[in-house]
Amino acid sequence: MADVVLKNIKKSFGNVDVIKGVDLDIKDGEFTVFVGPSGCGKSTLLRMIAGLEDISDGDMFIGDTRVNTVAPKDRGVAMVFQSYAIFPHMTVRENIGFGLTIAKTPKAEKDAKVAEAARILQMEHLLDRRPSQLSGGQRQRVAIGRAITRKPEVFLFDEPLSNLDAALRMDMRMEIGKLHQQLGATMIYVTHDQVEAMTLADKIVVLKDGAVMQAGAPMDLYHNPDNLFVAGFLGAPSMNFLIVDVIALTDDHAHVHSPVLGDITIATKGRQFTVGQQATLGLRPQHLSYVEATTAQLSGHVTLTERLGSETVINATLSDGTTLIAAIAEDQEFRVGAEIGLRFDTTKAHLFPELPTTTGAAH
Amino acid sequence: MAQQKSLTQSNVSGWAFALPGFGLMVAFIILPFFFAIWFSLTNQRLISPNPPSFMGLSNYVDLLSIGTIVLEPERDATGAVIRDNAGDITYPRLRNFTRNNPDYPHLQGMREWFGWQTGPNDELRRVILAKDVVFMRALKNTFTFVIIVAPLQAGLALMLALLINQKLRGINVYRAIYFMPVVISIVVVAFLWRLIYDGNNGLLNNILGALSFGWFEPVDWLGQPSTALGSIIAMSIWQAVGFHMVIWLSGLQTISPTLYEAAELEGSSKWQTFRYVTWPGLRNTAVLILIVITMQAFGLFAQVDVMTNGGPLDSTQTIVFQAIERGYGKQDISGGSAISVILFLIVLSISMIQRYLTRERNT
Ligand SMILES: Nc1ncnc2c1ncn2[C@@H]1O[C@H](COP(=O)(O)OP(=O)(O)OP(=O)(O)O)[C@@H](O)[C@H]1O
Ligand SMILES: [Mg+2]
Numbered sequence: 001m002a003d004v005v006l007k008n009i010k011k012s013f014g015n016v017d018v019i020k021g022v023d024l025d026i027k028d029g030e031f032t033v034f035v036g037p038s039g040c041g042k043s044t045l046l047r048m049i050a051g052l053e054d055i056s057d058g059d060m061f062i063g064d065t066r067v068n069t070v071a072p073k074d075r076g077v078a079m080v081f082q083s084y085a086i087f088p089h090m091t092v093r094e095n096i097g098f099g100l101t102i103a104k105t106p107k108a109e110k111d112a113k114v115a116e117a118a119r120i121l122q123m124e125h126l127l128d129r130r131p132s133q134l135s136g137g138q139r140q141r142v143a144i145g146r147a148i149t150r151k152p153e154v155f156l157f158d159e160p161l162s163n164l165d166a167a168l169r170m171d172m173r174m175e176i177g178k179l180h181q182q183l184g185a186t187m188i189y190v191t192h193d194q195v196e197a198m199t200l201a202d203k204i205v206v207l208k209d210g211a212v213m214q215a216g217a218p219m220d221l222y223h224n225p226d227n228l229f230v231a232g233f234l235g236a237p238s239m240n241f242l243i244v245d246v247i248a249l250t251d252d253h254a255h256v257h258s259p260v261l262g263d264i265t266i267a268t269k270g271r272q273f274t275v276g277q278q279a280t281l282g283l284r285p286q287h288l289s290y291v292e293a294t295t296a297q298l299s300g301h302v303t304l305t306e307r308l309g310s311e312t313v314i315n316a317t318l319s320d321g322t323t324l325i326a327a328i329a330e331d332q333e334f335r336v337g338a339e340i341g342l343r344f345d346t347t348k349a350h351l352f353p354e355l356p357t358t359t360g361a362a363h
Numbered sequence: 364m365a366q367q368k369s370l371t372q373s374n375v376s377g378w379a380f381a382l383p384g385f386g387l388m389v390a391f392i393i394l395p396f397f398f399a400i401w402f403s404l405t406n407q408r409l410i411s412p413n414p415p416s417f418m419g420l421s422n423y424v425d426l427l428s429i430g431t432i433v434l435e436p437e438r439d440a441t442g443a444v445i446r447d448n449a450g451d452i453t454y455p456r457l458r459n460f461t462r463n464n465p466d467y468p469h470l471q472g473m474r475e476w477f478g479w480q481t482g483p484n485d486e487l488r489r490v491i492l493a494k495d496v497v498f499m500r501a502l503k504n505t506f507t508f509v510i511i512v513a514p515l516q517a518g519l520a521l522m523l524a525l526l527i528n529q530k531l532r533g534i535n536v537y538r539a540i541y542f543m544p545v546v547i548s549i550v551v552v553a554f555l556w557r558l559i560y561d562g563n564n565g566l567l568n569n570i571l572g573a574l575s576f577g578w579f580e581p582v583d584w585l586g587q588p589s590t591a592l593g594s595i596i597a598m599s600i601w602q603a604v605g606f607h608m609v610i611w612l613s614g615l616q617t618i619s620p621t622l623y624e625a626a627e628l629e630g631s632s633k634w635q636t637f638r639y640v641t642w643p644g645l646r647n648t649a650v651l652i653l654i655v656i657t658m659q660a661f662g663l664f665a666q667v668d669v670m671t672n673g674g675p676l677d678s679t680q681t682i683v684f685q686a687i688e689r690g691y692g693k694q695d696i697s698g699g700s701a702i703s704v705i706l707f708l709i710v711l712s713i714s715m716i717q718r719y720l721t722r723e724r725n726t
């Protein structure tokens with residue numbers, strides 16, 4: 001049984017602080033996904049859990065043990081790397097059994113465990129091949145096989161699928177999901193891919209600049225982002241942001257105004273605002289619907305359309321020059337340059353006290 | 364543009380550009396190679412008023428002929444073995460067999476190379492004779508040199524490379540130190556080592572004397588047959604070890620660091636990491652280094668020329684030294700060429716054997 005608990009974990013390389021105090025509580029058997037922009041410290045955090053990087057400050061527990069100074073092999077973790085990290089001169093069988101060879105496990109036991117892992121990953125027929133004779137997906141499966149034979153309490157994955165093509169990635173994603181159900185082990189998974197994060201995770205941890213922005217169930221994060229960063233980071237296309245002025249406040253609602261929108265009332269969801277401040281209104285593209293100009297809350301003209309068949313993505317420029325993205329859930333033809341009216345459900349809009357930075361991850 | 368095209372497509376100008384380089388290669392590499400083969404089949408001399416004549420393989424026969432004879436001890440009238448004053452058995456003189464003896468035409472002109480006692484009571488003496496004893500010694504010395512230098516130099520260089528391949532402050536200083544002997548001319552190095560090996564006041568004798576509190580008797584390292592070749596071997600290994608260290612280093616740096624991390628996670632010991640990760644990753648480098656060292660070692664000349672001139676008692680004769688001594692010292696170009704061709708064939712066949720033994724085995 002292995003929870004993974006991080007208490008105020010910090011990491012510096014020289015005088016560069018890369019991880020700036022992360023608190024996390026990962027339950028036993030939970031599938032946790034780390035997401036965040038490139039360079040935010042996902043890999044570093046994962047490697048600290050694995051024991052490949054020293055912990056500069058804070059406490060880390062796996063199970064009931066404080067593992068700060070425990071050697072990687074004694075932490076009960078196994079790691080799967082983006083570059084596979086399988087040994088090119090060994091057969092698949094030798095690669096999968098590598099940890100057992102190192103531990104000088106008797107041959108019969110080793111063969112049984114390798115066979116078991118191969119069965120789980122459906123690659124019995126590949127056991128005598130060498131990595132050069134495998135496809136990318138098969139190679140990654142070998143790496144996962146090597147992790148399985150260790151019977152680890154915690155699996156660590158660092159972007160395991162990003163070297164694979166889209167179709168294969170989907171297959172492997174499902175296999176990893178299945179594997180999690182089958183083994184019931186704690187898994188921590190780093191990815192750039194939102195779909196992987198949303199579909200696999202019990203818990204998503206959004207990181208930015210070495211700090212946790214929000215952690216929680218995928219739908220929680222999607223529907224109730226804590227802050228502008230999480231709101232803009234999750235969801236595709238990303239959330240639209242409009243700058244508004246707060247003109248009045250009630251207990252749990254704010255009246256806001258914007259030249260392109262007029263006045264509306266939005267739930268504050270416990271966030272603190274002051275009258276007169278500027279705030280950011282967040283609208284998911286999927287929540288914008290296309291309406292007649294007379295009933296429109298927002299109007300502009302179409303600058304770009306993308307017809308995907310299942311939905312139509314429209315870029316519209318409002319009168320003040322802001323660009324909005326709307327995802328209409330049906331196939332529809334829009335002429336570039338045409339006037340368009342949009343409406344949204346105010347209960348599904350978000351209001352954040354902070355303003356988007358021009359270089360933010362929102363777009 | 365059009366001009367450029369005609370330039371790259373025109374055969375004539377292509378050849379014109381290639382000609383200087385190609386001509387030099389022909390003049391200095393290809394022609395001498397065939398000249399050497401041709402000269403070795405004639406009686407060409409360096410300077411001679413007479414035109415050379417074709418001699419077939421007689422140069423090779425002169426170099427490589429060996430024979431053997433069993434000598435009966437000399438006996439007195441009663442049939443007892445005659446012994447000399449020191450109690451050693453006396454044998455008929457070899458020249459009785461090798462000089463115009465019609466019963467032993469195959470031994471004509473040969474000299475004793477080495478021999479040993481044999482038969483009942485060790486009374487018989489088997490003698491191995493060679494037409495060119497000096498060349499035989501040169502062959503034996505060169506092979507001894509190669510067999511000792513190749514593994515020791517390669518192994519030592521690998522050890523240094525492993526030590527150097529760490530992220531430590533100031534490690535580059537060590538790199539430079541180990542590489543220094545390589546950039547100094549071998550002739551200079553050999554001169555310096557002649558001082559180190561000096562029999563009276565040499566550095567080596569002084570150090571050994573000091574370390575053993577005067578108990579060590581000074582040795583004339585280069586002046587006696589039992590130590591001369593060993594001394595040259597030690598110095599040669601020292602001189603070029605840095606060069607091979609650099610080749611090993613470049614091999615080490617091609618091994619992906621994630622492979623080491625994967626091994627570390629499995630709890631691989633230092634030795635296991637070397638055996639399962641490092642060494643297999645160095646396969647091609649190892650083949651390269653072995654071939655390069657072997658070829659260099661067969662070319663042993665400068666050290667011998669500077670330090671011992673082939674002596675004492677031919678104990679440091681080598682193939683190349685002989686080739687040059689014949690060709691230029693004795694003006695016997697044909698004999699020198701024949702030795703070069705023999706050396707070429709030896710190196711060629713050894714390289715091919717090495718390549719065969721270390722070939723990529725695909726299962
Ligand atoms: N060994 C190191 N020395 C110095 N800085 C490092 C080192 N390793 C990582 N960093 C820095 O730490 C930060 C976080 O790196 P990390 O690899 O964890 O990012 P990441 O979130 O995994 O990014 P990506 O999504 O691109 O893989 C980066 O700014 C990186 O430059
Ligand atoms: Mg990373």
